[in-house]
Amino acid sequence: MENMGDMNQAYWDSFLQTEDYSWGGLEENVSGYYDSSSPDGSQSATASKNIVSERNRRKKLNDRLFALRAVVPNITKMDKASIIKDAIDYIRKLHDQEQAIRSELILLESQKLEPENMDFDQNTDTESFMSMQRSNQAFGPSGSWVFPIEILDLNVSYVGGKIVVVRLECSKRRDTIVKLSEVFESLKLNIVTATIFAFSEKLCNTLFIQAEEEDIDILKMQIETAISALNHPPLI
Amino acid sequence: MENMGDMNQAYWDSFLQTEDYSWGGLEENVSGYYDSSSPDGSQSATASKNIVSERNRRKKLNDRLFALRAVVPNITKMDKASIIKDAIDYIRKLHDQEQAIRSELILLESQKLEPENMDFDQNTDTESFMSMQRSNQAFGPSGSWVFPIEILDLNVSYVGGKIVVVRLECSKRRDTIVKLSEVFESLKLNIVTATIFAFSEKLCNTLFIQAEEEDIDILKMQIETAISALNHPPLI
DNA sequence: CGGGACACGTGAGCC
């Protein structure tokens, strides 16, 4: 939609230009700032130090944000919040990708071990699911993670004025329903209706919640975050 | 102060506590702010709106940062800049890891490459996952004699072995429900369960059907075609 | 005491 050509938005330009400030000026203020309470010059000096320190802090944070934007491909908007959002989505995508790839690898290894079991199945979801069941292997450094909730589809959208419908489809594993209820309980949502359909391999979860003033993306991310946090339990 | 009690560094606590300010005060200032230049109240109102807007913006950014911290394991410091830095390092680590795993998979695949193992190479879940994301579009039909069914979101996917879940979201108009039932009746589907949630503006329709051997895309197109055909009546 | 980290309100620039 929007071309990337005009990414010289004034936002980044402006704070990038602040870089070449000399800004080392620790001397007193040029403008006639009234030193009302204390004629002592030390207070203004500390104020200047605080100012420049805060300025450096902001610059560091912006630089890091810029670096984060650099490692994330297909960034759409130069917006600060969007950068973080894209990074989150990208990390989550990498998680799923790795999960799929690892399951596929394990499938291939099992095929290699027993070449007799060659009933080629229909879709990849079953493969990854089955091979996922057999291997309780974590991609994280910590070897925990038992039966994580695998999000197959998540759709959050407004319906009506203040009602938000959440449609979540995930693979059916051990205690998935319990964990899902934990997730939605932890979010302190105002749930109007919740329905769960259980099938042989998947779970379909449709719930209507009454939103306060939340953004949809925020809510979706909160759900994903809660599920992800529940997939990686202790971490500490 | 509820859950997540472990991360009670003073930083986040402080700004989390600011959350439960009533802060709804759009009325005039309680403190005797001197309205020297402009006695007009609208300006202060816009100022308040600006303040609350900025506050929301900060909160959103902090929420996103918090969510970013949630998807990154091995976080060391709760510092804002450190969160971004850890995220960058983690993304880099995932890049390397994925590359290694993928090369290993390719090695294994080539190793087991029998000349007859010619399955359709539809994997590389990278692209499929990306293309899976966006599909909701408002199909605004051109001619509207009578209240056409406006599809806001249509999602058809397998669940379990032979069960297909159809999620249809459309705007609520006159006789929309009747027409929807006509549509699904005309398709001669084997409906297991159908639920409709009606709201002020929209209708949410979730139905599970038992598919013979249908392809998902075919079915989705059939639904769209039937609705479209019902939108543009006989014409004969 | 200073130094770090944060939220806050405000002014400015860009659609």
Next chain:
DNA sequence: TGGCTCACGTGTCCC
């Protein structure tokens, strides 16, 4: 024109 995003300086809290 208002809404949005941003940088800035300031006050506060905690080490």
